Amino acid sequence: MNILVTGGGGFIGSALCRIIARSGRHRAVNFDLMTYAANPLSNAELDGCDGYSFMRGDVRDAEALARAFDGCRPGGVIHLAAESHVDRSIDGPRAFLDTNIMGTYQLLQSAREYLDSGRAPDGFRLVHVSTDEVFGSLGPEGRFSETAPYDPSSPYSASKAAADHLARAWRRTYGVPTIVTNCSNNYGPRQFPEKLIPLVILNAVEELPLPVYGDGGNVRDWLYVEDHARALLAVLESGAVGESYNIGGGAELANIDVVLAICRLLDARRPRAGGGRHEDLAAFVPDRPGHDRRYAMDSRKITAELGWKPIEDFASGMAKTVDWYLGNPDWCGAVAADSYRRRLGKAKS
Ligand SMILES: NC(=O)c1ccc[n+]([C@@H]2O[C@H](COP(=O)([O-])OP(=O)(O)OC[C@H]3O[C@@H](n4cnc5c(N)ncnc54)[C@H](O)[C@@H]3O)[C@@H](O)[C@H]2O)c1
Structure with missing residues (x-):
């Protein structure tokens, strides 16, 4: 079947397009x-591949979405298209409300029209990709289940x-067959270097x-991007409509331990010209406002x-990640050429 992947040019979306295109079962329309x-x-690397095509469009644009549904x-x-960086949302929240809320609203409306037109294949469903951050912060113990209360920061x-x-309401109210993950x-190859791991590698x-950030003690559960992409395809193929699924990497680490792990890999692979260890470059910066602890x-x-x-x-995924960034200066250069200066934290006013 054709699978419409919104946000297929981004970090997770591009990994998903590769997995779909090479599955032999489906075609990805980015x-x-x-x-x-x-x-x-x-x-x-998917250019010219039978299992992949690209349509430029905005998820807030009803006509562009109608063309995409009718065309493929x-x-x-x-659905992955989103503004995805927390620091940018603190600097300028409006774009996040526009894309993440109104873009999802429009996609759900367009899916509804597509279903009502009778042109959707039997078994059509829409997977909405979300984050553990909607559940807020954990204490030192416990993990989020699918029934954890929402408490975003x-x-x-x-x-x-x-x-x-919205994704759940459109199923209950209009019968759009949605699943939430x-x-x-x-983490992994091709992540934009405003996020912690690629930023640390390239710096x-x-x-x-x-x-x-802060004391380096904020804990995240790190998930290798290709593992996540496999999970998303499994949910689309076999997940139950109306359900939600939590997806974690089972690799809890404090930010400072992530930074030290990267430094150790780089010490072995790309020793510093003047000697010394990469971890000597670590510098604590003021914490992000509202920064969830764990x-x-x-x-x-x-x-x-x-x-x-x-x-x-985490060890195998991080080794692959560091090796990918070291081996792909063209990709990294294309990001740097686009006037982006690496930063972590709020923009300086
Ligand atoms: N990266 C993570 O660790 C993580 C964790 C949990 C959830 N998520 C979610 O997964 C999804 C993908 O995350 P990512 O890290 O790949 O993000 P990303 O920022 O790398 O990619 C987002 C993609 O969406 C596209 N996009 C933005 N606005 C659009 C619009 N209006 N119309 C069409 N396309 C648009 C961008 O061009 C980009 O290709 C997001 O919904 C994000 O909230 C990401």
Whole structure:
């Protein structure tokens, strides 16, 4: 079947397009506005592949979505298009409300029209991709289950929470067959270097400071991006409509331990020219306002019901990630050429 992937030019979306295109079962139709967060090189290896095509478009644009639904007659949609960076949502929340809430609203309306037209294949469903951040912060113990109460802290997570509620409401009210997934922090190749892991790798290679928020003790449950992409395809193929699935990597680490792990890999692979250890570049910076202390996902439902579990552990996934950034200077250069200056934290006013 054709699968419409919104946001397929971004970090997770491009990994998903590769997995769909190479599945031999489906074709990925990437529908993406190609904002600053998308890199055309991320899908370059799929150019000319039968299992992949690209349509430039905005999820807030009803006509563009109607063309996409009519043009490719998808049997499923996986919705990833979003503004995704928490720091940017603190600097300027409006774009997050526009894209993440109104964009999801428009996609649901367009899916509804597509279903009403009778042109959707039997079994059509829409997977809405969300985050563990909608559940707020955990204490030192416990993990989020699918029934954890919503308690978002940032403009980003509040906008994602709103979109999750829309996806559920459109199923109950209009019968749009939606499924919601909530995943933990992803890492891996092709992530835009405003996020912690690629930022630390690229800064370390250039001998720049490695910024760490607050005391470095914020804990995230790290999920390798290809494991997540496999989970999303499994949910589209076999998940139950109306359900939600939590997806975590089972790899809880404090930010400072992530930074130290990257530094150790770089010490071995790319020793510093003047000697010394990369970890000496680490620099604590003022904490993000509203910074949740800890997230951790209970993924037992998706494992029990769909047979999914992560293949990579943190050591193997991080080694692949560091090697990919070291081996792909063209991709990294394309990001730098686009007037983006790496930063972590709020923009300086
Ligand atoms: N990266 C993570 O760790 C993580 C964790 C949990 C959930 N998520 C969710 O997964 C999804 C993908 O995340 P990502 O890290 O790949 O994000 P990303 O920022 O790398 O990519 C987002 C993509 O959406 C596209 N886009 C933005 N606005 C659009 C619009 N109006 N119309 C069409 N396309 C538009 C961008 O061009 C980009 O290609 C998001 O919904 C995000 O909230 C990500």
